Amino acid sequence: MSIGIVVILYNPDVEHVNHLIDEFASDDWQIAIVDNSPHPTQLDLASNCIYSHYPSNLGIAEAQNIGLRALFSQSIGYCFLLDQDSSFSPVIAASLYKQFIALEKVSPVAAIGPAIHCQFSNTVQEGVIQKGKQISLGLKEVKQIIASGMLISQQAFEKVGEKESALFIDGVDHEWCWRAKRKGLKVYQSQLVSMPHRQGDDRVKVLGITFKQGTPVRLYYQLRNVLILSRRRYVPIYWKCRHLFAIPLRYIVNRFVFENGQERGQFMRKGLRDGIKKNYGPLK
Template sequence: MKTGVVVILYNPDFSHVAEVIKAFSAPEWDLVVVDNTAGADDRLSDPRFKYIHCGTNVGIAKAQNIGLKTLFDRGVEYAFLLDQDSLFTPTIAVELLQQFKTMEKSSSIAAIGPSIYCQFSDCVDQGVLQKGKKISESLKEVKQIIASGMLLSRHAFERVGEKENGLFIDGVDHEWCWRARAKGMTIYQSLSACMPHRQGDDRIKVCGITFKQGAPIRLYYQFRNVLILARRRYVPLYWKLRHVCAIPVRYIVNRFCFGQGHERGKYMRFGLKDGLKHRSGPIQPDKVVK
């Protein structure tokens, strides 16, 4: 039986996407590419996989839901989620799939993901406050994993529910994992399968502390979604304390230490405003305070 792979695109580097497509074009993989870019890419009309063009940016959560439901409706039982820049290979996928199938025999597993090799720090990410609980030499139980490289089953998707469209982008993967745990399911991270990954565009040190630097508009979703998720009972307390308490520091650093500080400040303030009002979905650019 085939295993599904969903790749989410938004103004991607086509050369890298082409490598992912080539790697997962073998008969054992059922590949779906969901494109959030405004214009369709004719180069992605290929009989080797299904190309779904959304016509506009519907957000990563909805794009993932579209891809997963497409695969599960076609009878696929297991599916991977990949970002457009994921350095993910069939070798990693096979290792994760074997571990998932082993664990589902004895536990209610929701998802598994690879260890993450941070390309900024040149080391495997161990987590800041939550390092997970090691259950074997090749596996540990964790509270959440990122979407890139995440493997889940049709059973888990049906039991936990879809990714939350309203969050749009930031926090989508973590929220789904926390919701799964609230339903009695477990999240695992592989210690034997490792994937290189970049989160954010850069890393900047300020007063000896390393901060992620991304596009200014992402700050809107990050600040807004922290306030939205911090109100939910199933979200871990350590995450609430860490991210809510970090808001003033992140604001100061992004506003006064990073480039495009004025624009960053605008998006952060708008994100805080909408977060307090519990507004979700895509940003409304015409309402951003200048």
């Protein structure tokens, strides 16, 4: 049975994406590439690829929905979600798929993902507060996983529903996992395979605390979606507290320590206003 792979692009490293396509250039895999870049990305597409371009940028959530719908409509039962910079391989995919199949024989499964190897700290990431429940030597049950490397089934996608397009970006993957758990499905993280991954452009330590440094506009979505999601009952309390209480410190660091502080401050203030007003979708 073929397994699907959905790759979301936005001004990607073409060489890296072509390498990813080459890795999965087999009839065993079906690839849906959804490109949110302003201009079409010139890729060496294989015969098992379908390419869709949306220059207006639909956001990561809707792009994932488009890719998943396209592959699931071809009677593909399982799909991976990947970012454009994901360091993913058939070996990782096969291991996760094998674990997923074994798990769903026991209980309803929403998703499984690899352990994440942070390329900044060169360590496998652990939850700061929620470290997950150890199920076996190679498996944890967790509250949420990131989208990159996430494997979901058509059955879970239909039961949980699509990714929330209105969030646009940031919090999309976590929200879907929390919604899945509310519906009785479980989320797992494999300890058998790890995937190198970058979150943000850099890490900066201020007064002994490490902060992720991304583009200024991402701060708008991060703060807006924290305020939006924190109102929902199914969102974990620890997540609400951690992110809400961190807002003042994040604002000070981004506004007065990081470069482009004035621009960062403007995006954060706009995000807070729109979060309070429940303004969804892309930044106007």
